[in-house]
Amino acid sequence: MALWRIRATVDDRPGYLSVLTASLALRSVNILAVQVHTTEAGAVDDFLVDAPDALTEADLLGAIARGRGRDAFVARAEAEGLADQPTRALVLAGRLVHDQDALGEALVALLDAAEVRWRPEPLTGRPGYDDARMTLADPAGGSYEVLRSRPAFTPAEFARAQALVELSGTLLRRHQEQTTLLLPDGAELTVRPAAAEDAEAVRELHARSSAATLAGRYLGGGAPSEARLSRLLEPAGGRTLVAVSGDRVVAMASLLAEGDLGEIAILVEDCWQRRGIGTALLRRLRAYAERGRFAALVAHTGADNVAMLRTLKRLGAGPADRDGSMISVTLAVPGRESVGDETPALS
Numbered sequence: 001m002a003l004w005r006i007r008a009t010v011d012d013r014p015g016y017l018s019v020l021t022a023s024l025a026l027r028s029v030n031i032l033a034v035q036v037h038t039t040e041a042g043a044v045d046d047f048l049v050d051a052p053d054a055l056t057e058a059d060l061l062g063a064i065a066r067g068r069g070r071d072a073f074v075a076r077a078e079a080e081g082l083a084d085q086p087t088r089a090l091v092l093a094g095r096l097v098h099d100q101d102a103l104g105e106a107l108v109a110l111l112d113a114a115e116v117r118w119r120p121e122p123l124t125g126r127p128g129y130d131d132a133r134m135t136l137a138d139p140a141g142g143s144y145e146v147l148r149s150r151p152a153f154t155p156a157e158f159a160r161a162q163a164l165v166e167l168s169g170t171l172l173r174r175h176q177e178q179t180t181l182l183l184p185d186g187a188e189l190t191v192r193p194a195a196a197e198d199a200e201a202v203r204e205l206h207a208r209s210s211a212a213t214l215a216g217r218y219l220g221g222g223a224p225s226e227a228r229l230s231r232l233l234e235p236a237g238g239r240t241l242v243a244v245s246g247d248r249v250v251a252m253a254s255l256l257a258e259g260d261l262g263e264i265a266i267l268v269e270d271c272w273q274r275r276g277i278g279t280a281l282l283r284r285l286r287a288y289a290e291r292g293r294f295a296a297l298v299a300h301t302g303a304d305n306v307a308m309l310r311t312l313k314r315l316g317a318g319p320a321d322r323d324g325s326m327i328s329v330t331l332a333v334p335g336r337e338s339v340g341d342e343t344p345a346l347s
Helices: 016-025 057-066 085-098 103-111 155-176 196-208 211-218 226-233 277-291 306-314
Strands: 002-010 030-039 042-051 070-076 115-119 133-137 143-147 179-182 188-193 239-245 248-258 261-268 296-302 320-323 326-332
Touching: 002 016, 002 057, 016 030, 016 042, 016 057, 030 155, 057 070, 085 103, 085 155, 103 115, 103 143, 103 155, 133 155, 179 277, 188 277, 196 226, 196 239, 196 248, 211 261, 211 296, 226 248, 239 277, 248 277, 261 277, 277 296, 277 306, 296 306, 306 326
Parallel strands: 261 296
Antiparallel strands: 002 042, 002 070, 030 042, 115 143, 133 143, 179 188, 188 239, 239 248, 248 261, 296 326, 320 326
8 A cells, every 4th residue: 555645626515525535435545634625716625545556646636537626636645644734733833942943944844845945035015825836924034935836835724834934933032032131149040921831830939939928929818820820921911021040930020911000010939039030020021011001010019028119119119009908009111101190109
């Protein structure tokens, strides 16, 4: 038996795919995988098949024609083709996570392309494709031209390629936003936006933190639930930063959106406190707020949380409001109108 890749177009009407598969079955062709691409010309059916060794390309083309298939493409396939397209796309996405310069190679593998050309000039116009050529913007600058003589590109393949490009862009932006924080004592930390995959390291940060530190961060409560932790790592409309030493997250700072206000909070592992980490993280969150739509930032903390109050004061905290044991402090966002000027300043 031999592996073949078959692509053919049939009318997008009930029963037409079964006619094609029945014609292949009459030649003892075993279908291992099938994908259907919807196009204006009809349904493009993409098969990976196992056929008797005696069958030739001409035999398969004849079976396709008898099965009402048209615009047929037949080529020998390798065992790697047994992986379905979703699996292949996920593998390539994982490769991009570890090697952000591999986008061109990933496009070749995803599309079975004959050639991918990179050009330093940015893409003129919108990304697009025709039968044999696909053009895509390179998030790092420049553009890609993907070439394949046959079979013709389909809308589904273009959508997959665009998704891979968007993932590459997200990874690139995250890498660009990563900075090295040099502490006064010479220690170095990596500061970057948090992501869902940081969940385990952040759970370990909470486990290493004392009850007093957790109470200061969560206003008397313990570590957050799994659901809340997930929201903190990737807050809708906001941002969370983590400070990393080696493979350990030693601090995190969150900005949560509440309308046009942003609520900020920090958690620093006990042995890393009083080294300027909290101040550095909050400065970066305020810079992020300045680029966004936030009118002001507010922090809620306990009246006995002296370290947090000092950090906020260093950042120029203005209005403060006390409600029992809790103090709410407002930080102005540069370029925005001040909020709550009638409230007494933090002292």
